[in-house]
Amino acid sequence: MMRHKLVGVLLSVFFSAGFAIAQQPAQPQQPPAPKTPNVFDAPLLDFSVPESPAFTMLGVTPQDVTKPPDAVGLGVALLNATDQDGVLQSGIAIDSNPYLVFKGPKLTFPNYRGSRYQQFFSRMKLSAATTKASADAQDAHAAVGLLFVPIDSGDPRLDAGLATCIGEAINFTPAQEPVPVNPNASTSVAVPLAEQQQKALLKCHKDLEKRRNDTWNARSWMIGVAAASVTDDGKVENLQSDGIGIWTSYSRQFSFGRTNASEPPKSDVRRAQVIVHARYRTSEKVKPEGSDVSIDQDSSLFGARLRVGAPEFGGSVELSNIRNKPDGGKSETHMRVLIGAERRVFAGTWLQIAIGRDVGRKDGDDLVIRSAFRWSFSQTRKFE
Amino acid sequence: MLNTSFNRAGGPITITIVVGHNQMNVHRMFLWDANLANPEPIPRDAAENYQVGPAGSVDQRVMSWEVRIAASTPTTVEPYSVTVSGHQDGQTQQIDQLIGTMTLGVQVNGAARITLV
Numbered sequence A: 001m002m003r004h005k006l007v008g009v010l011l012s013v014f015f016s017a018g019f020a021i022a023q024q025p026a027q028p029q030q031p032p033a034p035k036t037p038n039v040f041d042a043p044l045l046d047f048s049v050p051e052s053p054a055f056t057m058l059g060v061t062p063q064d065v066t067k068p069p070d071a072v073g074l075g076v077a078l079l080n081a082t083d084q085d086g087v088l089q090s091g092i093a094i095d096s097n098p099y100l101v102f103k104g105p106k107l108t109f110p111n112y113r114g115s116r117y118q119q120f121f122s123r124m125k126l127s128a129a130t131t132k133a134s135a136d137a138q139d140a141h142a143a144v145g146l147l148f149v150p151i152d153s154g155d156p157r158l159d160a161g162l163a164t165c166i167g168e169a170i171n172f173t174p175a176q177e178p179v180p181v182n183p184n185a186s187t188s189v190a191v192p193l194a195e196q197q198q199k200a201l202l203k204c205h206k207d208l209e210k211r212r213n214d215t216w217n218a219r220s221w222m223i224g225v226a227a228a229s230v231t232d233d234g235k236v237e238n239l240q241s242d243g244i245g246i247w248t249s250y251s252r253q254f255s256f257g258r259t260n261a262s263e264p265p266k267s268d269v270r271r272a273q274v275i276v277h278a279r280y281r282t283s284e285k286v287k288p289e290g291s292d293v294s295i296d297q298d299s300s301l302f303g304a305r306l307r308v309g310a311p312e313f314g315g316s317v318e319l320s321n322i323r324n325k326p327d328g329g330k331s332e333t334h335m336r337v338l339i340g341a342e343r344r345v346f347a348g349t350w351l352q353i354a355i356g357r358d359v360g361r362k363d364g365d366d367l368v369i370r371s372a373f374r375w376s377f378s379q380t381r382k383f384e
Numbered sequence B: 001m002l003n004t005s006f007n008r009a010g011g012p013i014t015i016t017i018v019v020g021h022n023q024m025n026v027h028r029m030f031l032w033d034a035n036l037a038n039p040e041p042i043p044r045d046a047a048e049n050y051q052v053g054p055a056g057s058v059d060q061r062v063m064s065w066e067v068r069i070a071a072s073t074p075t076t077v078e079p080y081s082v083t084v085s086g087h088q089d090g091q092t093q094q095i096d097q098l099i100g101t102m103t104l105g106v107q108v109n110g111a112a113r114i115t116l117v
Helices: A002-022 A053-057 A098-106 A109-114 A116-122 A160-170 A195-212
Strands: A075-082 A088-096 A125-133 A140-152 A189-191 A220-231 A240-254 A272-286 A295-310 A313-326 A332-346 A349-359 A366-376 B002-006 B013-020 B024-032 B050-053 B062-070 B077-088 B091-103 B105-116
Touching (some): A109 A116, A116 A140, A160 A195, A160 B024, A195 B105, A240 A295, B013 B024, B077 B105
Parallel strands (some): B002 B105
Antiparallel strands (some): A075 A088, A075 A366, A088 A125, A189 B105, A220 A240, A295 A313, A313 A332, B062 B105, B077 B091
16 A cells, blocks of 8 residues: 555656646736846745645645635646545646626725725635546546635735835836827737836835745635535536535744744744644545445544745645544544645746655554645746 | 717816726826827826816817736736726716736726717
8 A cells, every 4th residue: 555655656746747847838928028027036925835725625635734825826727646545636726716807897906905805805716626537547526616715914915015115116207208199009008017117016026025034924814615526437427426525724823932922033933834724524425445336424624734934845744633424334533644845846836745644543554645746827927 | 099078068077097906006197189299197186086177178189098007926917907987977988998917017008089079
């Protein structure tokens, strides 16, 4: 079993890397730009792996304790990962925000800063995902999920310093002549900002990045809910319900180095974050070991995770209590310990790995090894 | 160029620019003569409405707008929108709307000729 899982993880990493190289992300079309700053001037604000609620529901996140997102990214995410049984899975998730789609033109920045209602729905994420085991497996999984982030104290739009800096960076000066009117333009035209304004904006974001070195792990809270379905033969007409899940995560900065509240946290501990997570899933289709017949199972998970990180690398330790209740059977409770790491390969692309052990299972302790390679390619800025 | 109509016998004309999708922005407007020359800044009131002035004085003149929008993060593709609307005697009409995506920031320029009917 252990060898099988190790091979799965290595295959995941191997195929994921090849997958990433083979498919370059599509970039949005932009009008001709003035000379823009170099890519290496860009701040690294995507501090952590984006979370797709549908992927969480499908069990292809290496960690059990899901963290609240630092920023709700929208777009398409690709994934190669091992699932909770160590089986290599490929998946795609599409994330969107219907509130922005339908209400976006009326949502102004001043109202956002003053309205918790607007913040709440603007951070919402609707996600649809499918995963399928590699090789010749016929079964496929699908899920639709919603993610809400009621609290995100790391939201850049709520940073007063950033707003002031950006306002100064793009403001008009009295000496600037108006743009000549184009009599042939049949509608408004969008053009890139001038190079000087772009540089000033990058400086604003770099200043924020310096501040966020202390606040990337700021307090946040998210709630996710999703419905899953499964088909044993890959045919859509044979899709059947795979249960409904609901989960929540609360995270906050962890700074055990302070001796009193007024003292700033020490540099070696202020990059830590504690996440508390709870999850409940009902009517999940599972196949008992040695059986080809699926049964329904309810499960719950309570866990905590300690993350220590930097902009491009993070490590974590988590402890979970897992309870499974098969339909008509007795419930079983066990503990799981996981040690994980995540590494940003390049912008929007993350490699995750976790290894650990289940303790207290009735069929004996079991090694747990998972990995994932995620590519959220709609979030990448193109520098020319 | 866009065209927009107002009532010749109506009250003063005001213009609003709404930048949506929660994006940070600054904007300004100018009023040009009929030959696209001699631009003058259009003043704003406390509610950020542009006061174009009495309807009778602006026939065939051209108003232009410039909107600079900045994304909240430098590395993500973010949506933006700009909606320009005209108001007269309690009536509102949409003059133009542009919706798109940007990285880092974008400037939106537009113009419309005013016709009094």
